Amino acid sequence: MYRIANEPHLVTEGEAPTIRISEIFGPTIQGEGLLIGQPTIFVRTGGCDFRCSWCDSLHAVESRFREDWKPMSVAAIWTEVERLSGGQPLMVTLSGGNPAIQPLEPLIAHGHQRGYRFALETQGSIARPWFADLDVLVLSPKPPSSGMDFDGMQLRSCIAAAGNGPRMVLKFVIFDDADFAFAREVSALCPTLPVYLQPGNHTPPPPEDDDARIDLDGITERMRWLVDRVVEERWFSAHVLPQLHVLLWGNRRGV
Numbered sequence: 001m002y003r004i005a006n007e008p009h010l011v012t013e014g015e016a017p018t019i020r021i022s023e024i025f026g027p028t029i030q031g032e033g034l035l036i037g038q039p040t041i042f043v044r045t046g047g048c049d050f051r052c053s054w055c056d057s058l059h060a061v062e063s064r065f066r067e068d069w070k071p072m073s074v075a076a077i078w079t080e081v082e083r084l085s086g087g088q089p090l091m092v093t094l095s096g097g098n099p100a101i102q103p104l105e106p107l108i109a110h111g112h113q114r115g116y117r118f119a120l121e122t123q124g125s126i127a128r129p130w131f132a133d134l135d136v137l138v139l140s141p142k143p144p145s146s147g148m149d150f151d152g153m154q155l156r157s158c159i160a161a162a163g164n165g166p167r168m169v170l171k172f173v174i175f176d177d178a179d180f181a182f183a184r185e186v187s188a189l190c191p192t193l194p195v196y197l198q199p200g201n202h203t204p205p206p207p208e209d210d211d212a213r214i215d216l217d218g219i220t221e222r223m224r225w226l227v228d229r230v231v232e233e234r235w236f237s238a239h240v241l242p243q244l245h246v247l248l249w250g251n252r253r254g255v
């Protein structure tokens with residue numbers, strides 16, 4: 001028997017659902033966007049409804065890695081988070097794959113009771129009522145270079161589900177002019193959300209090997225181009241940031 005957080009009147013029979021976990025690691029720093037530089041633990045779920053051409057986390061996306069994703073209870077996940085953090089509360093980043101697929105509400109409630117905070121990274125394709133419980137919601141709509149379709153209605157549903165709960169931002173990966181134009185258009189649909197732009201890493205890690213090398217010159221070149229475009233367009237509310245963890249550790253996993 002378990003209770004649904006925030007709905008104590010709802011008591012469900014049976015075991016609480018498990019959460020499919022690809023990896024739990026940290027503390028490291030958040031390398032991207034609003035919370036860049038802030039110490040955090042990553043809880044990466046397995047499985048995604050997208051398959052972006054340049055995804056840097058395919059080990060948490062492709063079903064051939066399914067065997068590596070462990071169904072874990074909230075208690076088991078929490079034991080690991082507490083071990084890694086030494087029991088000292090910090091920001092827990094829920095990423096994936098698409099973490100919105102997983103039943104994360106009880107995990108968030110459990111951590112909040114212990115003083116931890118939660119940021120979630122998602123592409124905005126699946127909305128959940130428990131988005132309202134988050135501290136930070138990072139919506140990262142996928143631009144044309146990803147090969148994925150954009151569904152503005154789903155993005156709106158995510159924003160509506162979160163309501164006034166979390167701080168919410170948009171984060172775009174930019175490879176080219178079409179991606180830049182996409183970021184401009186989608187941002188205009190959500191004028192109240194702060195915007196973060198990051199250059200794409202065009203040599204994402206092959207999921208089956210641990211070669212961490214990146215094309216640093218290429219990423220730097222794209223980042224300079226991105227700054228030029230933002231300045232040219234006088235997009236003065238945008239933030240342009242690199243993936244700091246990629247600059248520090250390349251494509252190494254678990255950092």
Ligand SMILES: C[S@@+](CC[C@H](N)C(=O)[O-])C[C@H]1O[C@@H](n2cnc3c(N)ncnc32)[C@H](O)[C@@H]1O
Nearest residue numbers: 054055056057096097121122123140200201204
């Ligand atoms: C691996 S995704 C997981 C969360 C969710 N599926 C999403 O895409 O937002 C985490 C973040 O990494 C970004 N990302 C993935 N591959 C990238 C790449 N090759 N270069 C730059 N950012 C990338 C995504 O756009 C997203 O903002």
Ligand SMILES: Nc1nc2[nH]cc(C(=O)O)c2c(=O)[nH]1
Nearest residue numbers: 029030031032095121245255
């Ligand atoms: N340090 C670090 N920062 C990150 N920000 C977003 C990440 C992700 O894969 O979701 C990520 C990651 O994998 N590592």
Ligand code: SF4
Nearest residue numbers: 048050051052055097
């Ligand atoms: S949505 Fe995120 S995790 Fe899924 S394939 Fe795209 S970048 Fe990777």
Ligand SMILES: [Mg+2]
Nearest residue numbers: 056057095245
């Ligand atoms: Mg990553």
